[in-house]
Amino acid sequence: MKFEEFQSSLSNDQPPPGITSSLAALWYAGKGDWEQAHNIAQDIPTRDGSWVHAWLHRQEGDEWNANYWYNRASRSNPGGPLEKEWKDIVVTLLGQA
Numbered sequence: 001m002k003f004e005e006f007q008s009s010l011s012n013d014q015p016p017p018g019i020t021s022s023l024a025a026l027w028y029a030g031k032g033d034w035e036q037a038h039n040i041a042q043d044i045p046t047r048d049g050s051w052v053h054a055w056l057h058r059q060e061g062d063e064w065n066a067n068y069w070y071n072r073a074s075r076s077n078p079g080g081p082l083e084k085e086w087k088d089i090v091v092t093l094l095g096q097a
Helices: 003-011 021-030 034-041 047-060 063-072 082-096
Strands: none
Touching: 003 021, 003 082, 021 034, 021 047, 021 082, 034 047, 047 063, 047 082
């Protein structure tokens, strides 16, 4: 799946079939459903899941918690626009699928 297809799928009621939990969390975040995105992300015990979890806490405005999860993901908080990082994470995870 390409980024554009993932982004277009946000108009659907359900995430695309077969995507990873990390991508599902980002899909719900892209639809504005932070709670559902966080519920999914907090149960993903991988570095990718921690990256998504970090981004969600950054979106929430909880920088301390975000930095904790960036550390768990072996990444640093990039700052800058949230939308750009959302796209960067989606593109990276789609490339791994």
